[in-house]
Amino acid sequence: MASNSKRTVCPLQIPKITQFKIGICQLKVTTEKSANILKARELIQAAAGKGASLILLPEMWNCPCSTDMFAKFAEDFSDIDSAPSLLMLSEVASSLGVTIIGGSVPEKDAGQLYNTCCLFGPNGEFKAKHRKIHLFDMGKPLLGEVQFKESDYISAGKNPTVVDTDFGCIGIGICHDIRFPELAMLYSARGAQLICYPGAFNMSTGAALWELEQRTRQDDSLYVASCSPSRDSAGSYAIWGHSTVVGPMGEIIATTGHDKTVLIVDVDYAAIQRTRESFPLESQRRSDIYQFVDVLTESSNS
Numbered sequence: 001m002a003s004n005s006k007r008t009v010c011p012l013q014i015p016k017i018t019q020f021k022i023g024i025c026q027l028k029v030t031t032e033k034s035a036n037i038l039k040a041r042e043l044i045q046a047a048a049g050k051g052a053s054l055i056l057l058p059e060m061w062n063c064p065c066s067t068d069m070f071a072k073f074a075e076d077f078s079d080i081d082s083a084p085s086l087l088m089l090s091e092v093a094s095s096l097g098v099t100i101i102g103g104s105v106p107e108k109d110a111g112q113l114y115n116t117c118c119l120f121g122p123n124g125e126f127k128a129k130h131r132k133i134h135l136f137d138m139g140k141p142l143l144g145e146v147q148f149k150e151s152d153y154i155s156a157g158k159n160p161t162v163v164d165t166d167f168g169c170i171g172i173g174i175c176h177d178i179r180f181p182e183l184a185m186l187y188s189a190r191g192a193q194l195i196c197y198p199g200a201f202n203m204s205t206g207a208a209l210w211e212l213e214q215r216t217r218q219d220d221s222l223y224v225a226s227c228s229p230s231r232d233s234a235g236s237y238a239i240w241g242h243s244t245v246v247g248p249m250g251e252i253i254a255t256t257g258h259d260k261t262v263l264i265v266d267v268d269y270a271a272i273q274r275t276r277e278s279f280p281l282e283s284q285r286r287s288d289i290y291q292f293v294d295v296l297t298e299s300s301n302s
């Protein structure tokens with residue numbers, strides 16, 4: 001790595017595990033929260049059974065992707081024992097010894113709702129949460145999209161989230177967060193080897209942009225993984241699907257269609273190093289010409 005490296009924030013520079021299988025659980029979400037929790041548990045078990053040690057769930061996996069349902073399905077994270085979705089994630093992470101990036105569920109806190117991803121370590125420990133920063137508020141439909149105004153119901157998170165795990169530094173964004181390369185660049189600058197985006201793109205921007213956004217979010221030669229609910233999920237919002245893993249050259253390593261499925265993908269961080277040695281973008285970056293977010297603050301859980 002170039003000597004002027006700014007990737008100094010994530011404390012674990014050399015991950016404990018550099019070769020692993022990631023399991024992507026493209027769930028069918030129903031209007032029954034308990035059924036969604038059961039199904040998520042089954043797919044996590046199936047992914048672990050196929051060798052995945054890092055498992056990713058979709059955006060809003062316990063709740064239909066309809067803004068008017070968020071309040072009903074929301075959980076208070078301050079007491080995990082009374083938050084059935086989180087409790088399941090913690091229990092299954094510890095019983096299987098896997099790390100789970102828990103997609104997102106509606107979180108209630110002090111009278112506000114958030115669209116929040118929780119990360120659990122292999123002992124079931126609640127390691128971090130990311131509140132969706134960029135809410136999906138549509139303006140005038142351009143490609144025939146359905147109307148969606150997430151901010152009528154959800155409050156925006158205020159912090160980027162990079163989590164130090166056995167699998168290195170993982171940056172988390174939720175769905176519309178992927179449209180903002182600045183966030184991915186910030187994660188890269190903080191040392192992320194992998195950025196995970198639970199997401200539920202709509203049918204029109206899904207077709208136009210979902211793959212493109214993922215392939216270009218590896219702006220600094222890292223891995224990108226996404227996980228969507230399946231298209232036949234409940235709710236008024238039609239979901240594109242197509243969960244994907246992208247490698248550091250922007251190549252699609254594996255992707256799904258739109259049906260319920262579990263995708264198991266081999267990740268090898270040696271590919272990051274190889275790509276950066278061939279294309280040392282970091283040392284070529286001209287921050288003297290364009291301002292970039294290199295004023296880095298510690299990530300926070302709020």
Ligand SMILES: NC(=O)CCC(=O)C(=O)O
Nearest residue numbers: 136175176200201202205
């Ligand atoms: N759930 C979302 O944030 C959807 C984002 C989306 O479809 C987009 O075009 O952006």
